[in-house]
Amino acid sequence: MEGDTREAIQDKSNVASSRPKNGVPNGSDRRLTDEEFERYSRQMIVPGMGKHGQLRLINSSVLIIGAGGLGCPAAQYIAGAGIGTIGIVDGDVVEPSNLHRQVAHATSRIGMAKVDSLITHLRSLNPLPTYIAHPFHLTAQNGADILSRYDLILDCTDNPATRYLISDLCVLLQKPLVSAASVQTSGQLIVLNCPPSPQGVVDRPCAPCYRCCFRKPPPPSANLSCGEAGIMGPVVGMMGVAQAGEAIKILASALHLPQDARGASGASGASDAERHLTHPHLLIYSYDLASAIGPYTFRALRMGGRKRSCFACGEGSTLTLEGIRSGNPDYVQFCGGLAPPPHAGLAPEERVTAAAYDAARRKQELPPHVLLDIREREHFSLGSIEGAVNVPFGKLLMKAAEIQRDGGEAEDVLPREARGSGKDAPIYVVCRRGIDSQETVAKLKELGLDHGGTRKIVDIVGGMKAWKDEVDPRFPFL
Amino acid sequence: MAPAPPPGHFHILYFAAAAQHTGKSLEPLPAPLPLRDLFDELERRYSGIRASVLDHSLVTVNLEYVDIQADEEAPEGERVVIQEGDEVAVIPPVSSG
Numbered sequence: 001m002e003g004d005t006r007e008a009i010q011d012k013s014n015v016a017s018s019r020p021k022n023g024v025p026n027g028s029d030r031r032l033t034d035e036e037f038e039r040y041s042r043q044m045i046v047p048g049m050g051k052h053g054q055l056r057l058i059n060s061s062v063l064i065i066g067a068g069g070l071g072c073p074a075a076q077y078i079a080g081a082g083i084g085t086i087g088i089v090d091g092d093v094v095e096p097s098n099l100h101r102q103v104a105h106a107t108s109r110i111g112m113a114k115v116d117s118l119i120t121h122l123r124s125l126n127p128l129p130t131y132i133a134h135p136f137h138l139t140a141q142n143g144a145d146i147l148s149r150y151d152l153i154l155d156c157t158d159n160p161a162t163r164y165l166i167s168d169l170c171v172l173l174q175k176p177l178v179s180a181a182s183v184q185t186s187g188q189l190i191v192l193n194c195p196p197s198p199q200g201v202v203d204r205p206c207a208p209c210y211r212c213c214f215r216k217p218p219p220p221s222a223n224l225s226c227g228e229a230g231i232m233g234p235v236v237g238m239m240g241v242a243q244a245g246e247a248i249k250i251l252a253s254a255l256h257l258p259q260d261a262r263g264a265s266g267a268s269g270a271s272d273a274e275r276h277l278t279h280p281h282l283l284i285y286s287y288d289l290a291s292a293i294g295p296y297t298f299r300a301l302r303m304g305g306r307k308r309s310c311f312a313c314g315e316g317s318t319l320t321l322e323g324i325r326s327g328n329p330d331y332v333q334f335c336g337g338l339a340p341p342p343h344a345g346l347a348p349e350e351r352v353t354a355a356a357y358d359a360a361r362r363k364q365e366l367p368p369h370v371l372l373d374i375r376e377r378e379h380f381s382l383g384s385i386e387g388a389v390n391v392p393f394g395k396l397l398m399k400a401a402e403i404q405r406d407g408g409e410a411e412d413v414l415p416r417e418a419r420g421s422g423k424d425a426p427i428y429v430v431c432r433r434g435i436d437s438q439e440t441v442a443k444l445k446e447l448g449l450d451h452g453g454t455r456k457i458v459d460i461v462g463g464m465k466a467w468k469d470e471v472d473p474r475f476p477f478l
Numbered sequence: 479m480a481p482a483p484p485p486g487h488f489h490i491l492y493f494a495a496a497a498q499h500t501g502k503s504l505e506p507l508p509a510p511l512p513l514r515d516l517f518d519e520l521e522r523r524y525s526g527i528r529a530s531v532l533d534h535s536l537v538t539v540n541l542e543y544v545d546i547q548a549d550e551e552a553p554e555g556e557r558v559v560i561q562e563g564d565e566v567a568v569i570p571p572v573s574s575g
Contacts, residue, residue, distance in 0.1 A: 070575040160573045181572040186494045188572050213543075214571040216534040218495065229574070236575060282536075282543075284493060284569065292504040293480050293491060301567065303536075303543045398501055401525040 030055065036128065040082050053252035054082065060251040061085035063147060065138055065166060066156030067092075067114040069231060070180050072104035073240035074154055074247075079122040081248050085130045086122065087150055090114045091137035101233035138162060140331060143169050144321045152256045154243050155179040160217040161331040165324070167192065167210030171199055171313045172321050176256045179210060180243045182236035184229050187285040189242050190303065193313075194250060194277050196258045197306070202315045205278040206306035209313045213282070213303055220336035228432070230378070235287050242283065278305045346438055351459045354466040357428065369426040370418040374440055375464065379432065383476040385467065391415045393436040400443050410447040426456035434463035480504055480565060488564040490520075495570040496531050500524050513539070513558040514550050516566070535570040 032040075032051060036058070044054050062083050064071050067090035078086055092114050094105045102114075109117040115135040122131060134146055138157070147153055147169050155166050155177060163179070170177040176194030180187065190213065197206040250256050255273055281300040289295050312319050323329070352360075360366050373380055373388040380390040391414065399413045411419055414427075427444060431437040441459045444450065450457050460466070468475040483489040487506035497503050500523075511519060516537070521528045537544050539560060549558050560566055 066575060068575055156575050158574045160571070163571075163573060181575050183494065183572050183574040186572055188569075213536055214534065215547075218534050218570060218573070219530060231574065239575075282569070286493065286503075288497075288503065291497075292502065299541070299567070301538045301541050301543065301569070304545060307545075309547075394498060394501070397526070398524075405525065 036082065039126070039128070043081060049252060056252050056254060057082050057248065058084045060152070060256075061087065061150045062152050062154060062247055062251070063087040063089065063150035064154045064156055065089045065162070066158065067102075067104075067118045068098065068156060068158060069101040069182065069233070069236035070156035070240040070243060071154070072102045072118060073237045074156055074180075074244040075118055075122055076104055076125060077241060077244035078154075078247060079126045079129055079131075081244070082126065083129060083248075083251065085132065085150070087132040087134060087146070088115045088118055089134040089136070089138050089146065090118075091135065101231060101236050103233070103237070138165065140165060140324050140327060144173065144325065147175060148173050150175070152247055152251060153177050154247060155181075156240065156243070159335070161335040163210060164217065164334065165331050168312045168319055168324060168329075169321075170196075171209050172319065172324075174198065174258050176250060177210070178243045178246045178250075180239040182239045183231055185232055185235055185287040187235050187239035187283075187287075189239050189246070189283040189285075191246050191250070191277060191280045194280075195255055195274060197313075198258075199313050199319070200315055200317055202306060202308045205275075206313070207278045207280060208303055208306050209310065211312045212305075212307040212310045212314075215311075217335040232287060235285065238285060279303060346441055346459055350441060350457065351438075351461050352428070353461045353470065354463075355470040357460055358467075358471045367426065368422060369428055370414065372414065372418065372427055372429045372440070373464075374429060374431045374436055379464075379478060382478060385430065385464075388430070389415045389417045393431060393440065396440060397443065400447055403447065410449050413444070413447060413449075424451060424455045426458060428458050428460055430460040430467070431463045433465045434459070434461055437463060483509075483563060486562055488560050488562060488566055491565065491567040493567065493569045494572050496527075496535060496568040499527050499531050509560055509562040509564065511560045513537075513544060513546065513560060516560065517546070520568075531570055532568065535568050538567045538569065540565055541567075 032054065040054050043049055044051060060083050062078055064075050064078065064086065067088050071088070071090070075086065075088065094110050094112050094114055094117050096110055098105060099107060104121040105114065105117045109120065113135045115133045119131045119133055138146065143165055153166065153170055153175050155163060157163060157166065167177060170193050174196035176196055177192040179192055180189040192207065193209050194207050253273065255277065280303055282303050284299045284301065286293065286297045291297070306313055308315050311317060371385060371388040373384050373390045374393040374396060376392050377390060384390070396413055402408070403410060403412065427449070429437040429440045437459045441457050444457050449455065464475065464477055468477040480489055480491065483506040486509060488509040489504055490507055491504050492500050492502060507519065517528055517532050520532060537546055539558065544558055
């Protein structure tokens with residue numbers, strides 16, 4: 001048995017590209033080792049799996065891009081199921097704030113590369129697969145080379161630019177993509193580009209790519225990251241586990257192979273499955289106790305197929321691997337760039353640094369004023385500048401829109417505690433990082449709260465982040 | 479499932495950033511409403527929602543994707559009209575993980 005196992009590992013350590021392609025019943029006559037037989041017994045007896053399905057998994061390779069909240073749970077089940085080759089891409093290191101959701105890492109591995117930490121965990125779970133570490137971020141330059149070595153791709157990343165890059169590469173390399181995303185209390189999951197069809201083919205039903213579903217990225221200002229907006233562990237965990245489920249299902253039934261390569265006979269019963277996949281379902285999970293729809297809701301929404309006009313996979317697409325490698329399209333630019341967001345064009349006298357505001361306060365040079373903190377209530381509850389009153393930015397904008405549309409007292413956008421502080425009491429606005437506060441100053445002026453210029457409305461530059469950096473290093477900033 | 483909308487209305491569901499912008503997850507809107515007028519109607523109610531949410535969101539009617547762009551270009555008789563009792567959803571992409 002020992003010998004068999006070692007042989008099996010060696011067999012699988014061949015580079016992925018020279019492995020026999022999964023799907024054809026290659027090795028279906030191979031004996032499973034005793035260890036494999038015992039380890040995979042409970043899934044092999046599930047109807048439809050069998051030894052045949054298990055061998056397909058063992059002969060398959062999966063690339064997991066992102067070793068975070070999605071990648072950790074996904075990788076655990078991918079490894080557990082015995083996928084033969086598992087590659088993991090991530091350039092980050094484990095941080096304490098990851099651990100509430102990235103459950104394959106460990107307190108003892110804080111500071112370690114996430115890829116190494118995750119592989120450590122996966123090896124202890126299942127030593128049989130071959131694990132390949134890609135300890136850096138996926139880029140337009142390295143992407144094609146890495147993705148081309150695997151049968152199926154899991155998008156477990158955390159930003160729109162990388163999502164579009166991955167989808168485009170999957171189109172060009174004809175790889176199926178299991179994509180999931182999650183923030184705060186919402187999750188999404190969809191199987192894309194599966195089974196893969198050549199770019200530009202539109203004369204038969206083909207599966208959509210990410211761009212067919214989401215043509216344009218959100219503006220950077222509307223794009224919430226887990227670091228800024230927060231994330232509940234079970235929500236992202238659920239989506240990661242579901243990603244693994246989809247991947248295993250696809251590989252065990254050989255649906256990841258291009259339609260043409262599978263031949264006319266194909267895998268048995270594939271045609272129904274294919275019909276589902278050319279119009280895949282977007283699974284939405286919302287976990288919101290206050291929601292009118294219900295506290296926990298799954299919804300499966302049927303998407304369209306490949307779009308004739310799609311930039312990446314549609315008719316006459318000009319997207320190429322060489323283009324991507326040389327920076328065309330520019331994904332960062334497409335997703336709003338790294339440039340600072342447009343500011344509201346405030347005059348210098350409408351802005352004050354956190355340090356200068358603090359100094360003026362200490363010297364009691366400031367008249368009685370309103371200090372308006374527009375962070376979310378949860379951030380405000382963790383700590384605020386003494387005397388600050390809170391109204392979340394989104395609420396303030398909604399109230400402002402209501403007043404502008406239906407009429408009403410402009411003063412009502414301010415929280416009740418702030419309304420009695422004198423007609424011309426200056427308003428200082430602070431937010432998390434100093435962006436929303438500029439927009440708020442402009443909005444308050446637009447509403448006429450500056451009383452034609454007699455009342456000062458001032459932005460605290462850099463927000464509470466600057467307050468922590470310049471004034472109070474112990475401030476609990478999140 | 480969401481509760482049934484009142485007579486003469488359809489329900490619209492807001493997910494993720496759409497829920498954040500509107501401050502609600504669900505509301506009834508008057509039906510019938512041509513699909514291509516949906517975004518104008520929402521912009522009228524929630525100023526700024528088109529640029530910050532709708533332009534990059536996908537829309538479903540009764541759990542099926544509808545292509546708003548294609549609908550706008552379609553001939554009059556083939557355009558989608560949202561009917562009483564329908565369930566419409568606005569789904570912005572989520573990117574984090």
